[in-house]
Amino acid sequence: MSEDRRRLLRAMFDAAVAAADPARVVPAHLPAPPRGRSLVIGAGKASAAMARALEEHWQGGPLEGLVVTRYGHAVPCRQIEIVEAAHPVPDEAGRAAAARILEMVRGLGPDDLVIALVSGGASSLLALPAPGLTLEDKQAVNRALLRSGANINEMNCVRKHLSAIKGGRLAAAAHPARLVALMISDVPGDDPSVIGSGPTVPDPTSFADALAILHKYGITEPAAAIRHLEQAAEETPKPGDPRLASAETVMIATPQGALEAAAAIARAAGYEPLILGDAIEGEAREVARVMAGIARQVVRHGQPAPRPCALLSGGETTVTVRGGGRGGRNVEFLLGLAVELGGLDGVSAVAGDTDGVDGAEEVAGAFVLPDTLARAAALGVDAKASLAENDGHGFFEALGDQLVTGPTLTNVNDFRAILIEG
The missing domain is CATH 3.40.1480.10 (MOFRL domain)
Incomplete structure (x- = not known):
C-alpha cells in the first residue's frame, strides 16, 4: 500500500512539472517575426529549455542571443548562446552574462524584436550590480535574505534596487525595439514584476521599500548596499514609463x-x-x-x-x-x-x-x-x-x-x- x-x-x-515543460508551452506563444533583427535573451532555470523550444519552432529569419541558466540546467542550442551560472547566490559567470545581455539590447531600432525568456531563478542568475556596488555586495545581501525568512516579493524588491538590469531596466535599455517577454511563473500571484525581479516590466516598488525590508530583518551589511539604498540616486522605471510602452508580457505557465x-x-x-x-x-x-x-x-x-x-x-x-x-x-x-x-x-x-x-x-x-x-x-x-x-x-x-x-x-x-x- x-x-x-x-x-x-x-x-x-x-x-x-510536465504542465510547465517549455517544449509544451513555448511554441503557441511565439511572436510574429519582425522586419529587423530577432534577438533572444533570458534568464532562469527554464531559460535554456525555453530557448531550445523557441529555436525548434521559430518560423522567422536568423536568431541570435544569449540566455543564462543554473549550473546543470543547460541544453544545446544552435543559434542562441547558453551560459550557466550560480543560483541562489550569484557568481561572476552570472554577472558577466548579465552585462553582455544588457549591452546586446542597446542600440536596437523599432523594427527589431527582443524575445525575453524569463523563469524562476532569473533574479540570481541575472546579477549585474548597480554602479558603485560589487558582486560581493550582492552576494552578501542574497545570503542574508535567504537565511532571514524574507518572502520572494521582499527579496526581489531589494534585488531590483541593487541592480543595473532588474526592475524594468532591461526593457528600458531595449527601447525602442519591440520586446515580448515569455514568462514561466514561480511566484505567488504570478506578478510579472516579481518573476526574476521583473527585468522587462515596470517596478511599482521603491528604494524606500527595499531599505525597509532590510531594516525589518535586521540586515545592516554590507555598508555599500545600505548606502546605495539610502541615496536612492536613480529609481527603477515605473508604470507609465514610455520606454516600456512597447514591452509585452505573456504568461505561458503558472503554478x-x-x-x-x-x-x-x-x-x-x-x-x-x-x-x-x-x-x-x-x-x-x-x-x-x-x-x-x-x-x-x-x-x-x-x-x-x-x-x-x-x-x-x-x-x-x-x-x-x-x-x-x-x-x-x-x-x-x-x-x-x-x-x-x-x-x-x-x-x-x-x-x-x-x-x-x-x-x-x-x-x-x-x-x-x-x-x-x-x-x-x-x-x-x-x-x-x-x-x-x-x-x-x-x-x-x-x-x-x-x-x-x-x-x-x-x-x-x-x-x-x-x-x-x-
Whole structure:
C-alpha cells in the first residue's frame, strides 16, 4: 500500500512539472517575426529549455542571443548562446552574462524584436550590480535574505534596487525595439514584476521599500548596499514609463496550471482533488501545521472534502534557519507535517520544488507516509529534533524518502499534495 501511495504522489508531482515543460508551452506563444533583427535573451532555470523550444519552432529569419541558466540546467542550442551560472547566490559567470545581455539590447531600432525568456531563478542568475556596488555586495545581501525568512516579493524588491538590469531596466535599455517577454511563473500571484525581479516590466516598488525590508530583518551589511539604498540616486522605471510602452508580457505557465494537471491524475485514481491555493506563503512549519489541521478535519468529519481526497497546494513557503541543518522549505514543510500528523493512518504526502532543487540541495523534496515517524524512531532519528535543527534533508535522507528528479528544466514553484485514503 505504501508503494502505491508513493507512486501516485510521484505521478502527481510529475504531471505538475510536465504542465510547465517549455517544449509544451513555448511554441503557441511565439511572436510574429519582425522586419529587423530577432534577438533572444533570458534568464532562469527554464531559460535554456525555453530557448531550445523557441529555436525548434521559430518560423522567422536568423536568431541570435544569449540566455543564462543554473549550473546543470543547460541544453544545446544552435543559434542562441547558453551560459550557466550560480543560483541562489550569484557568481561572476552570472554577472558577466548579465552585462553582455544588457549591452546586446542597446542600440536596437523599432523594427527589431527582443524575445525575453524569463523563469524562476532569473533574479540570481541575472546579477549585474548597480554602479558603485560589487558582486560581493550582492552576494552578501542574497545570503542574508535567504537565511532571514524574507518572502520572494521582499527579496526581489531589494534585488531590483541593487541592480543595473532588474526592475524594468532591461526593457528600458531595449527601447525602442519591440520586446515580448515569455514568462514561466514561480511566484505567488504570478506578478510579472516579481518573476526574476521583473527585468522587462515596470517596478511599482521603491528604494524606500527595499531599505525597509532590510531594516525589518535586521540586515545592516554590507555598508555599500545600505548606502546605495539610502541615496536612492536613480529609481527603477515605473508604470507609465514610455520606454516600456512597447514591452509585452505573456504568461505561458503558472503554478495553477500545474495544480490542475496534478488534480486530473488524482481524480483518475479515484481521489477527489481539492486545490487549496496556488500562492500559499508563510513559514514552512506553520503552513504544515495548518495543512495537518485540514487533513485531520477530513479524516474526522469529511470536511472540506469527503475521503478519499487529495489536498493540493502551491506557492513558496520560507524557512528561517536557526539550527545547524541545511534548510529546504519543502522538506521542512514535510517534516513539520509528519510531526503534526503523528502517524495518522491513511494520510500520505509529497512536497517538492518543481525545478528539482529544494533550497541549495540537488533534491526536489520528499515523501511522508503513515509509518514515517515509526521508521525514523527505529533508526534512532528524532523527528522533532531534526525539525528544531532545520534538518529536513538529513531526516528524509536517512529514511530513503527523498524525491530526486534531477534538473526538470522548468520552475512553477513548490508543489504539495496530501493524499487521504477512504
